[in-house]
Amino acid sequence: MCYAVNTMAAKYKALFARVKNRGIPPVAFLDELVAWGRSAPDDIFDVNDEKGDVMGILCAILGPWQGEPRTPERLMHRKCCMLELLRCLAGFESSWKWNEGVDTTNKTSMRLIAGQETGIFQVSYDSLNLEKNSHDLYDLLRRRGVSGVNGFITQMKADHTLALEYCARLLRISYLWDGPIKRHEIDTSLSRDAVEEFKRLMA
Numbered sequence: 001m002c003y004a005v006n007t008m009a010a011k012y013k014a015l016f017a018r019v020k021n022r023g024i025p026p027v028a029f030l031d032e033l034v035a036w037g038r039s040a041p042d043d044i045f046d047v048n049d050e051k052g053d054v055m056g057i058l059c060a061i062l063g064p065w066q067g068e069p070r071t072p073e074r075l076m077h078r079k080c081c082m083l084e085l086l087r088c089l090a091g092f093e094s095s096w097k098w099n100e101g102v103d104t105t106n107k108t109s110m111r112l113i114a115g116q117e118t119g120i121f122q123v124s125y126d127s128l129n130l131e132k133n134s135h136d137l138y139d140l141l142r143r144r145g146v147s148g149v150n151g152f153i154t155q156m157k158a159d160h161t162l163a164l165e166y167c168a169r170l171l172r173i174s175y176l177w178d179g180p181i182k183r184h185e186i187d188t189s190l191s192r193d194a195v196e197e198f199k200r201l202m203a
Contacts, residue, residue, distance in 0.1 A: 014193035019091035020185070029096045030087070034201050036164045037083045044168050045079040050133060052174030057181065058085060061190050080198035082168055085181075086121075088189045089167070092180040093122040099157045114149050119156035121167040123177075125149040130174050137169055 016024050047069075058081040059065060067073025094100035102116040114126040131137045141147075144162050146155045156163050171178070180186040 012197070014191060014197040015087065017189070017191045017194050019088050019189045022091035022095055025087055025091060026096050029090065032160050033083060033087060033164065034198070036161050037079060037198065037202055040079070040165065040168070042075060042079075044165065044172065045075055045082055048172055050173050052130075052176055054085065054171040054175035054181065055081075057175060058082070058190075061187055062192055062195055076199060076202060077195070080195045080202065082171075083198045084190055084194045085171070085186075086164060086167065087194065088186050089178070089180065090120045091189075092186055093178075094120045096120065098160055098163070113153075116153060118153040119163045120160075121156075121163060123156060123163075123167060123170060125152045127170055127177060130170065130177065132173075134173075137166065137173075140166060140169060 012027070012030055015030050018024055055078060058078075062081045062084065065074055066077040090096050098120045100120060100122060101118065103122065106117070112126075115124050117124050128137055140162070141152070144155065144159065146152055146162070156166065171181075175181045
């Protein structure tokens, strides 16, 4: 048992930073998050023109951005700030539970299936309505073979890389759907040290 704990501690240090009122992320979640970050398309983290882009929030908390605009250093910093946000947000939204279901205390969610939260980031099918300037979310679902609200609810739990990419792309369009970000509850959990550790792990 001691050997396992020491092994985990050697692999992750700053990524074990506690998330407010949620605790420490599971190693299995961190493994999947890091693996996804290594292969995630660069366009998820690049500059866009969306007014609700969460990168403005991340720059204010974890910035300023490192490197010159449009350089690999700048892109990597932006990517690792997003990974840090996802590390913490999964804790706030579901305590890192991939199979988390609808919020049964939300009367609106219970009444309309399109508004039902699903998966580790508690996104809902009607989040597609936030997409105005591009078709990234629709294209992502199409490429993954996800069709209709029931397929969305199921696959956001079953397909972990889909859940990560969908949430990241959605946050680049707007963060206003997410309470912990909108109310700045997540701010104090975001760690610059964790961002630097993500950078090392991406190498």
